[in-house]
Amino acid sequence: MPDYSFIGAADEVTLDIETVAAFxxxxxxxxxxxxxxxxxAWIDDWTQIANDDKAKVVSCSFGEPEGDSATIVFDDxxxxxxxxxxxxxxxxxxxxxxxxxxxxxxxxxxxxxQPLATAVxxxxxxxxxxxxxxxxxxxxxxxxxxxxxxxxxxxxxxxxAAAVSAAQVSTTMRNVPDVVLTADPSTAYAFYVNGSxxxxxxxxxxxxxxxxxxxxxxxALGKIGPIGLTNAALYTIAQGGNYANDFHDxxxxxxxxxxxxxxxxxxxxxxxxxxxxxxxxxxxxxxHYGDINADGQVTVFDAFLVAENVVGLITxxxxxxxxxxxxxxxxxxxxxxxxxxxxxxxVGLITKFPVQT
Numbered sequence: 001m002p003d004y005s006f007i008g009a010a011d012e013v014t015l016d017i018e019t020v021a022a023f024x025x026x027x028x029x030x031x032x033x034x035x036x037x038x039x040x041a042w043i044d045d046w047t048q049i050a051n052d053d054k055a056k057v058v059s060c061s062f063g064e065p066e067g068d069s070a071t072i073v074f075d076d077x078x079x080x081x082x083x084x085x086x087x088x089x090x091x092x093x094x095x096x097x098x099x100x101x102x103x104x105x106x107x108x109x110x111x112x113x114q115p116l117a118t119a120v121x122x123x124x125x126x127x128x129x130x131x132x133x134x135x136x137x138x139x140x141x142x143x144x145x146x147x148x149x150x151x152x153x154x155x156x157x158x159x160x161a162a163a164v165s166a167a168q169v170s171t172t173m174r175n176v177p178d179v180v181l182t183a184d185p186s187t188a189y190a191f192y193v194n195g196s197x198x199x200x201x202x203x204x205x206x207x208x209x210x211x212x213x214x215x216x217x218x219x220a221l222g223k224i225g226p227i228g229l230t231n232a233a234l235y236t237i238a239q240g241g242n243y244a245n246d247f248h249d250x251x252x253x254x255x256x257x258x259x260x261x262x263x264x265x266x267x268x269x270x271x272x273x274x275x276x277x278x279x280x281x282x283x284x285x286x287x288h289y290g291d292i293n294a295d296g297q298v299t300v301f302d303a304f305l306v307a308e309n310v311v312g313l314i315t316x317x318x319x320x321x322x323x324x325x326x327x328x329x330x331x332x333x334x335x336x337x338x339x340x341x342x343x344x345x346x347v348g349l350i351t352k353f354p355v356q357t
Contacts, residue, residue, distance in 0.1 A: 094143025
């Protein structure tokens, strides 16, 4: 879903499509959903994406500062549906640094701040001899900060609690971004638009690249099923022993207010992916854990349960977990959304399941 507010509509659409085609060249389909820039069109567009359930990985480059409560509620509801269906959502975190509205008020972008979306910010890349990777720093333009609308989600609690400086993250509210990727103005990407090459930068590029990366993971998972709620897996891996192996830590620079520090912070999230290493661990998370919930098949849902156990949010035995999953929603079969509800219940963010009136 393109953002028409900064560059021409045709440019933005081309940017999104070319990015996905370049970074996930083996995918079979790219579905492009477009709408006019109105609230109702926004609702209709997302509803169509969710109801079609064709795209298991969705990239959105549109957003605005948190504020419209009706839109926030809708986005939360539609993202719940998409999580239930195993759809991963990646959203650009914005390009105005810590001040999303472009003024002097600290704010984050929505729907990037949605707990069921992966918020993707930007970093600044430094290369060494021959163009080899050297390091990344936070970008002054990178969107990031603390949500005023959402409590901290279950998957982010451990990372926030372990943050080097409590002043840089919140332990009670949702932190943005989750991850970053190089897309600073100093390292623009080349795109071919309307017969000529142009340079673009920003989270409108880093978000579809991350989405492309997860599409490659889904391809490897095959019949096991899509990874779905990506943040649960990312934060679990980051809190384990493979953080330095799977992520490029961004620990220098700032986004105009929040400073990048070792591991998790509100200028760079968990950092950027160390491609092949993170890919292998994400695929392994889905493949090697077996039939945890004893439903006769190995799915990404089993991986999700393992992730929850790793961080200590679920301690129920498998049989009790299965009973809780079946009773947590009105669906006919357990899904990744049931696990999300259980996790929320276990840390006190909800007090009853949807079927309990």
